[in-house]
Structure formats: C-alpha cells, structure tokens
Amino acid sequence: MTVVRRWPQVLWLTVVWVLLWGTVSVKIVVGGILVAAAVTALFPLPLLPRLPFRPWALLQLGCYLLVDLVVSGVQVAWETLRHGPRAQAGIVAVPLLTDSERITTFVAAATALTPGTVVLQIDRAGGRLYVYTLGLRRPDDAARVRRQMERLQERMVRTVGEER
Template identity: 50%
Template sequence: MADRFGADQPGNAHSGDAHSGDAHSGGEYPPAEHRPAEHVVSRRRPVARAVRRLPLLVWLVLVWVMLWGTFDVGTVFFGVLVALLVTAVFPAPPIATNIVVRPWRFLQLVGFLAWDMVISTVRVSWQALRHGPGARAGIVAVTLVTNSDHLTAMVANAISLAPGTFVLQVDRVNRICYVYTLGMRQEDAPSVRRGVLAWERRVVHAVGSRAEVTMVDAHVAEERASR
C-alpha cells in the first residue's frame, strides 16, 4: 500500500517511512498570476484560433491511440472524430503559448511513450505475479524545472499513461508533481525523481520554447556537476 505524504513538504520523497529531499536548486520563479506567454486569443480571429487548437487535437488523437494500443487507419480515424467531438462539445478558450513543435523530437517523444508503456506493463505484471495484493508502492514529490501550465500538463499525462505510475496531485505554486509508483522501495525514490525530470526534458525538447530548453539543459548540467 502507498504511504501517506505531506502536501506541505515540497520536494519530499515518500516510500515506507523514509523522506528524502527533492528541492530544485535553481532561482525563484514568478507566481502563477505573473507568468508570461499564456493569454486568451481574440475570438475575432477564427483562423488563428483553429490553428492554435491543432496541437490539442493532435494530443487527443495521440492519447486515444495510446489507450487503444494499436496504430491503424481505423483507430486514428475514430481518434480524430473523438478529438473533434470533445473540442466541439467542451470548447476551451484558445490560448496563445510559447509552444514550438519540433517534429523529430516530437517523434522521439512518441516513441519513448510507446516503449515506456510496454516496459511498464511488463513491470506491473511482474509485481502482480510476485507480490499480488502485497506489492509495495510509494509517492515521490518531484519539483519540475519549468513553470508552464501546458508543459506541466503534458508531463503529467506522459507519466500517467504508463501502467503502474500516475500523478496524484500537482502543486502549481511550487511546481511539484506527486507521483505514485507501484513496486517502489525506499532507495528507488531518487531514480523515480530522475525519471520524472527525464520526461520533462523530453517534453520540453519536443514542444518547449528555446528558453525552456536552455533551462532544462542547464539543470541537467548542474545535476551532473554536483555528483
């Protein structure tokens, strides 16, 4: 069973009764109300609004394909229909972001998602066969490097797609994701944290701005220098 964690302790990893620090070493970030580059697009520009919704449609189709676990014409076709239906029935205000799609990096991200689903399925199956209902689990509080609502949502979805791991809660003020991990031991907390930050780095390299790419790369360099 997963152990209880304290939401008021940013950066703590929890498995069993152990706690380990997880604070980001970078500088302070502005509060949510002062974050730039995310604002509502005027409804007087329907073409620009439609173009800006394309990434959402692509992401919904990708999630649909991943959930079905098959990639064929029929799955993609119905994924497009479902994505159009969702965006039509539940229209969200069009948001202008600093997201920049890099095709090669985006394809790499999709490949990592597919591979991680396969590996995670095997890992969860092994835990179920070996431990059954007594399988251990833990919750790790991971402080993200970037401070974008959209990137945070993408990272949380990427983590939660794979069996055995999902984001329980997101603390946007402190940029913390609380990640539940099946089969986790006390000494696995640092590796879980590195895995979450690796997902953030892949997402940022795929769709993040140049400044955000520089930010995550600098964080990696700092981590390597501190070892």
C-alpha cells in the same frame, strides 16, 4: 474581430456540435458555426502561443513513451504476479523543471498513460509533482522514479517548450 482570431476554436466547437447531432446537414453545420461563434465571443479562452514544430524531438518523445509504456507494463505485471496483494506503492515528490502549465499538463497526461503511475497532485507554488507509483520496495526506488520523471520532463521541454 475576436471570433476571427479564434477560428480554430470555432471550427473545433462546430465539429463537436455536428458530432453531438450525429448527422451532417447544412442546417446543422451552419447552426454549429453560429453557436460556436457565440460561445467563443461570450466565453473567450486565453489565446495560447502556438506549439513549436520539432519533428525530430516529437519522434524521440514518441519512441521514449512507447518504450516506457512497454517496460512499465512488464514491471507492473511482474510486481503483481510476484507480490500480489503485498505489492508496495508510494507517493514520490518530483521537482518540476518548468513553469509552463502546458508542459506540466503534458507530463501529467503522459504519466497517466504509463502503467503503475499517476500524478496525484501538482504543487505549482512548491514546484513539485506528487506521483503515485507501484513497486517502491527499496529506498533508491524513489530516486529512480524521480530520474524517470525528470527525463520525461526534459524530453517534453525539448519537444514543446522552454525550460525555466
């Protein structure tokens, strides 16, 4: 019964099994299904609610991330060319706008894609992300990073979740 409700996990594990073997045959696919069913039954992951399908919000998020990727790339290149080894970076504490671990994970992943930034730590108890970022030269640069991260979180919440 549990394995039947977890068919997407079984399917995904079977695909991984076939990819690891590097060839497709009936024996490998059936073996993959059996191994995936056994792994899913012995080590069940918690069932998560399905992500909402919000195509307009997803398109807006994709465009936002694409623009952010280009703008951040130009900013990192400029900072590197202009200041070289004297380029300044720092860690900025950013308040979390949601209790959702899923959204926090998506935000951290999107931040890692952006040149010049990475989430160093997620403080769930304190409700903060600690973001390492390049280009902190003035006191108001930290506030700019906080605003950018809050906008990203708001877009992520509109796309895949609920606010706290």
